[in-house]
Amino acid sequence: MSRDVILKVENISKQYRLGLVGTGTISHDLNRWWHKVRGKEDPYLKIGERNDRSTKGTSDYVWALQDINFEVERGEVLGIIGKNGAGKSTLLKILSKVTSPTTGEIKTKGRIASLLEVGTGFHGEMTGRENIFLNGAILGMTKKEIASKIDEIIDFSGCERYIDTPVKRYSSGMTVRLAFAVAAFLEPEILVIDEVLAVGDAEFQKKAIGKMQDISRGEGRTVLFVSHNMAAVKSLCTRAIVLEKGKVGFSGEVENGINYYLDGTKSNFTLGQFKDRKGTGVVKIKRVMVFGSDTNCKPQTGKPFTICFELDNEHQISYQDISFDIRIDDNLGQRISWLSTSLKQKTNESDINRLTFVMDKLQLNDGFYYVTTHIAVKKEVSDWIQNAFSFEVEQGDYYNTGFMVPNIQSKALLNFTIEL
Structure with missing residues (x-):
């Protein structure tokens, strides 16, 4: 039986330059250009350190992601887990085409809808209703297709009273509710969701997870889900990958992935030099x-x-x-x-x-x-x-x-x- 792969990530890497300038100095840009016209590889791809936020490092370049490879089949719910700074959000931004990879290629079949931050894709001066039509148009839907779904979107979001009010007056929870409803009901083939659902209240989180289960199992659509809530990952996802300092440390069954991630968070019982702590340090x-x-x-x-x-x-x-x-x-x-x-x-x-x-x-x-x-x-x-x-x-x-x-x-x- 052939596999129906809807998303394929091949050798994706993302490099950033640290400091105030995003791409480097003029000399770096000229050096890149000179290598490019001669058909040579970018010289700055050969340098850079792994993305370890807890160490100072010696290079101005860092690999937020390095050599990421995985495939996702239609109808799968893939959980992407890892520590803060592991590269999860960077990966989702690349998949959503918010930013481009330094190297590698992404192959997809169908439209991708993303919910990466509160108010993703929303215009603050436009009303909730206008933003629904705007997001649908961005996804390539016709006005008629969007209109056929708008009542369901408004009802699911629970924002009916404010739907004709500019989004800039919404609370963060209301914005997330409407953004998720838009992303879920406008029928993208791939739905990408970052930790943003944590902004919503408990009732909405439960409702959102139920909807994601429906669209993956009942409608055969694909979900990529990033969360630090391991209970939500376990109940929702069919497979998991664990990112560690910009690389894939594990790919496989959800429960094994959760155990791998949690085992990686173990600390040495000698905590005197433990850096990730808060407080005055008096005791x-x-x-x-x-x-x-x-x-x-x-x-x-x-x-x-x-x-x-x-x-x-x-x-x-x-x-x-x-x-x-x-x-x-x-x-x-x-x-x-x-x-x-x-x-x-x-x-x-x-x-x-x-x-x-x-x-x-x-x-x-x-x-x-x-x-x-x-x-x-x-x-x-x-x-x-x-x-x-x-x-x-x-x-x-x-x-x-x-x-x-x-x-x-x-x-x-x-x-x-x-x-x-």
């Missing part, structure tokens, strides 16, 4: 230890569980001024528990440098979990690290019946005691 986490029954055992369902934090408190801040909390998420980013404490008692020394959370019987199913940490000093954020570290829980005999607890995805209420 911060230096090291974390996570273990089960003893320091040599992995955490296991139904067994003792310990998280021990070693703090960097060189200013010897008093324990009464420190508050500490941790938030535990599952591998889809869903909040399992939020534990918060203020330190009330401390003996032997005036400063605090170690805090231990102890649980006699771990109430988590097997799988990976991710911990966000937050320290405040006198109610001012001192050290806040999103997904500071992760830990794995092994299946265990929680009820001492000789049977392992089945992995049922549900939220657990965790009861810890705290040792200082």
Whole structure:
């Protein structure tokens, strides 16, 4: 059976020059021109560094994307996931022809509608109704075709009262509602959606995901979906690719892709040099230890569980001024528990440098979990690290019946005691 490939990306790369000038100096432009007239390759394609936003680097050129290859079949919903700065939005802009690739080629069959930012393709001075006709015309539809869909678009968006008001007076949520309705109902063969849906409220997000499922499964249209919401990616997408510093790190099944991405967000438990953190740094986490029954055992369902934090408190801040909390998420980013404490008692020394959370019987199913940490000093954020570290829980005999607890995805209420 032949595959119906609707989108093919071949060796796509995108290079940017850092700084105030987009393409380089006059000498760089002349050098490019001289190589071009002689039939030579652009000399600046041979230089440049990988797109690592956390390092300073030595080159003025950076590869936002490098050698991207993939195919998408008709009716597929492809999830594109990765860290901030991995190249997701750049890729979607190239696919939507907002910008052109430095090298490579894109082959498509049919029209592409994009929802990349709030108000994409909208003119602020025009009304919502006028913008619907404008977007339809851009997609190559006739006025009659657009008019036949306009009632459905307005009804789905929930903006009927404001449809004849200039879009510049819409809230960001209303703009997204109308933009998504236009993109979904004007029947493009390929629908490209960035994280912009996160601007909408919970009711609209659910409605939008349902509509994307309908147009992919029922109408056979293709969706490219970028999101940091792993639950939405898992429920909606049929396949996933993971971008890492401008390159494809994984391509395959959605669940495997999510696990690959989340495994890549693990941090070393030595957090002293961890850069992606917020706060004053007066008190911060230096090291974390996570273990089960003893320091040599992995955490296991139904067994003792310990998280021990070693703090960097060189200013010897008093324990009464420190508050500490941790938030535990599952591998889809869903909040399992939020534990918060203020330190009330401390003996032997005036400063605090170690805090231990102890649980006699771990109430988590097997799988990976991710911990966000937050320290405040006198109610001012001192050290806040999103997904500071992760830990794995092994299946265990929680009820001492000789049977392992089945992995049922549900939220657990965790009861810890705290040792200082």
